[in-house]
Amino acid sequence: MSKKAIPASEFEAIAAKFKAMKPVKNFSVWEAINSKTAHAHGVREQFNPEKSIIERIEGSLKILQVIREAIGVPIHISSGYRSPVLNKLVGGARRSDHQALGNTIAFDLQTNRKGLKAFSTPNQKLFECIIDLTMQGDIPPFKQLIHEFGTPNEPKWVHISWDIENPKKQILTIKPDLFQSYDDITDDYFDDQDQYISAINIKGITTGESEIVNAKGETIETLAKSKRFTIIDIVEINGKPHFKIK
Numbered sequence: 001m002s003k004k005a006i007p008a009s010e011f012e013a014i015a016a017k018f019k020a021m022k023p024v025k026n027f028s029v030w031e032a033i034n035s036k037t038a039h040a041h042g043v044r045e046q047f048n049p050e051k052s053i054i055e056r057i058e059g060s061l062k063i064l065q066v067i068r069e070a071i072g073v074p075i076h077i078s079s080g081y082r083s084p085v086l087n088k089l090v091g092g093a094r095r096s097d098h099q100a101l102g103n104t105i106a107f108d109l110q111t112n113r114k115g116l117k118a119f120s121t122p123n124q125k126l127f128e129c130i131i132d133l134t135m136q137g138d139i140p141p142f143k144q145l146i147h148e149f150g151t152p153n154e155p156k157w158v159h160i161s162w163d164i165e166n167p168k169k170q171i172l173t174i175k176p177d178l179f180q181s182y183d184d185i186t187d188d189y190f191d192d193q194d195q196y197i198s199a200i201n202i203k204g205i206t207t208g209e210s211e212i213v214n215a216k217g218e219t220i221e222t223l224a225k226s227k228r229f230t231i232i233d234i235v236e237i238n239g240k241p242h243f244k245i246k
Helices: 008-019 029-033 036-040 051-071 084-089 123-136 187-192 220-227
Strands: 076-079 104-110 144-148 157-163 170-174 195-198 231-237 240-245
Touching: 008 029, 029 051, 036 084, 051 104, 051 123, 104 123, 123 144, 123 157
Parallel strands: 144 170
Antiparallel strands: 076 104, 104 157, 144 157, 195 240, 231 240
8 A cells, every 4th residue: 555645636536526426415425435544645445446335325325315304404424435445544443334345334424523613513413313213214224323432412423334234223332431442343342242222312211110211102112122122121321221132
């Protein structure tokens, strides 16, 4: 891999090509593959993805458009597709869905970016919007939706991945002190450990003495059936109810 940056004229031509690929109103393929790191380190393969990956990106952008219209504010893609070289360069997990391995694709999304007025909607609202749209059947079920870092009420960004052959519908939280480094966050960890879904991630949840019910009067057991997971136990983490699932 060359450490020499891609020349400006070449990079501008690459950008123009992918900006023209705009399958929906508010997103282009360029937003999903652009990378300052790849530009600076001359990672040309980042800007030459296979046709099948481009098609997967375009399909995912159509889903993001539905989310964009539902939340009503701009959504920034802070990280989308990564070639294997770029993924290694930025310290991504070895089997990261950002690499579009198999049938996967992943994005890190933000509606809240410090200092930018157009991006001042809390990322937590984006997180909850995605859950609502998924539960309503307005968008396909995700593989993983992750509240990444930040605070309990405001993720630094929202990670979402899709895999048409493996829609796990996992809702996860990564806390700043949970891992020593980003390299420790792998699909292996999530696949091998018990999963927990937080009550605060289901809009309208309130707690009672014997059961947990949302604003529509649905018990968590009802929601579990619709979301295709099995509740093992209800546990308390940091004073809030979480559901141990499999």
